[in-house]
Amino acid sequence: MLFVLVLGSGVAGAHEVAGSRFDSPLPLSLLFAGAGATVALTALWLAVTERSTTPTERRRQVLAVPSPIAQPLRYGIQGLFLVGVAMALVLGFVGRQVAAENFATVFTWPVWFRGVALLAILLGNPWRTLSPWRTIYRGLVWLEGRTIAVLGTYPSVLGGWPAIVGFLVLIGIIENLTVIPRSPRLTTVILAVYALVMVGGATLYGTAWFRHADPLEVFYRLFGRVAPIDVSSTDDGGYTVALRPPWRGCLDPVGSFPLIVFAIATVYTVSFDGFTNTRLFQTVLFGVRDALGTGSGSSVLLYAVGLAGFVVTFGIGSWVVERLGAKTGRDWIAAARWFAPTVLPIAAAYEVAHNYPYVIRNLGQLIIISVRWVSPGVESVSPLGWLSLPLFWGSQVVLIVVGHVIAVVAAHYVAVRRYDSPAAARRGHLPLVVLMVGYTVLSLWIISQPVVSG
Numbered sequence: 001m002l003f004v005l006v007l008g009s010g011v012a013g014a015h016e017v018a019g020s021r022f023d024s025p026l027p028l029s030l031l032f033a034g035a036g037a038t039v040a041l042t043a044l045w046l047a048v049t050e051r052s053t054t055p056t057e058r059r060r061q062v063l064a065v066p067s068p069i070a071q072p073l074r075y076g077i078q079g080l081f082l083v084g085v086a087m088a089l090v091l092g093f094v095g096r097q098v099a100a101e102n103f104a105t106v107f108t109w110p111v112w113f114r115g116v117a118l119l120a121i122l123l124g125n126p127w128r129t130l131s132p133w134r135t136i137y138r139g140l141v142w143l144e145g146r147t148i149a150v151l152g153t154y155p156s157v158l159g160g161w162p163a164i165v166g167f168l169v170l171i172g173i174i175e176n177l178t179v180i181p182r183s184p185r186l187t188t189v190i191l192a193v194y195a196l197v198m199v200g201g202a203t204l205y206g207t208a209w210f211r212h213a214d215p216l217e218v219f220y221r222l223f224g225r226v227a228p229i230d231v232s233s234t235d236d237g238g239y240t241v242a243l244r245p246p247w248r249g250c251l252d253p254v255g256s257f258p259l260i261v262f263a264i265a266t267v268y269t270v271s272f273d274g275f276t277n278t279r280l281f282q283t284v285l286f287g288v289r290d291a292l293g294t295g296s297g298s299s300v301l302l303y304a305v306g307l308a309g310f311v312v313t314f315g316i317g318s319w320v321v322e323r324l325g326a327k328t329g330r331d332w333i334a335a336a337r338w339f340a341p342t343v344l345p346i347a348a349a350y351e352v353a354h355n356y357p358y359v360i361r362n363l364g365q366l367i368i369i370s371v372r373w374v375s376p377g378v379e380s381v382s383p384l385g386w387l388s389l390p391l392f393w394g395s396q397v398v399l400i401v402v403g404h405v406i407a408v409v410a411a412h413y414v415a416v417r418r419y420d421s422p423a424a425a426r427r428g429h430l431p432l433v434v435l436m437v438g439y440t441v442l443s444l445w446i447i448s449q450p451v452v453s454g
Helices: 002-008 028-048 067-094 103-123 132-144 161-177 184-205 208-213 215-224 257-275 279-292 295-325 332-372 389-418 422-453
Strands: 060-065 229-233 239-243
Touching: 028 389, 028 422, 060 067, 067 103, 067 132, 067 184, 103 161, 103 184, 103 215, 103 229, 103 332, 132 184, 132 208, 161 184, 161 208, 161 215, 161 257, 161 295, 184 208, 208 215, 215 257, 215 332, 257 295, 257 332, 257 422, 279 295, 295 332, 295 389, 295 422, 332 389, 332 422, 389 422
Parallel strands: none
Antiparallel strands: 060 239, 229 239
């Protein structure tokens, strides 16, 4: 695996939509200032209006799906997704070795990895239903007639570290920084390794392995916190569908230090992916290569250094927040556990802004590939033919600003929960507001670079 990563390292800008130049209708400096001011004024409004109580559970049910409908639907979706994964494993080897025309590459990276992330952001985590590894494990348990966990309980010392390492390797490095997503056969190799690790781990430790070690399960579970539509299972096997504020799921702390790192990594990774499309990144990349002689691994080095910087910055921010907000019993790690979920709306907004055209375009391509097995003469279509560059760029700006505003609201309510007075909550919230305003400007600068520099 390490050999494949070294050979495949580079910069794979797979998600960009347009390469033409677009001039913003406003001067970029004015746009950046306005977006930062929007985030800052939201925090100020929350403070001066004395919104000092935790919001009540505002969940408005809009639909109930009874068990006789929900169960066949659930099994059908599970089976269909498992078939899709099996087809990717087969067609990646025997199909035509062209990324845009092979089921494995079109299904795996954009439709599965990124498409399910967008689904989690909208509807909550669907992975417990979709996960092919859980489906296979359930089949093995059914055949065995008992729960399978050869080594017993999942080791607490591992915590969530297997998932964070898997996420950084699978999404942060392999998907974003190598040419592997362009190779159907290498994509199949990655899927096969992923499947063996997940199913093998589950046979050793049971379903706890999926919860702690499956990088996509943790990734989608964190994104599911920001979903404005809450799909919940009922005791009889049905579902309820309800609307809720998008910050509501971000008010509870994460359970461990690895999940703090994971939450920060979700923000950093999608931002770094966008940054790799800029000329500045190319300049830095080649400068590092020349200075250190690190060759094709330079992009991985930059990714790792940047991630460390993000985690350290958030840790320092949490320490400052705790110093300003708590009078006694200060614990910056506990503060980080509480405030880490409040950055998830930022990650989710950037994920949608950066990847929705990538997902839609490839979903259309996947449908065409599937239909051609029945009707070979079907022509390709462009599901994004209506999306002009100004509209795409404008949607990115709106999504990013809205995501940061939601994050500010979540952080305010978490500060209210954690600290013992409105004044302490305002003091504790202030450093996070500064960080979020700065990150708003940074995010907008990143998305402006490909279109401004052409």
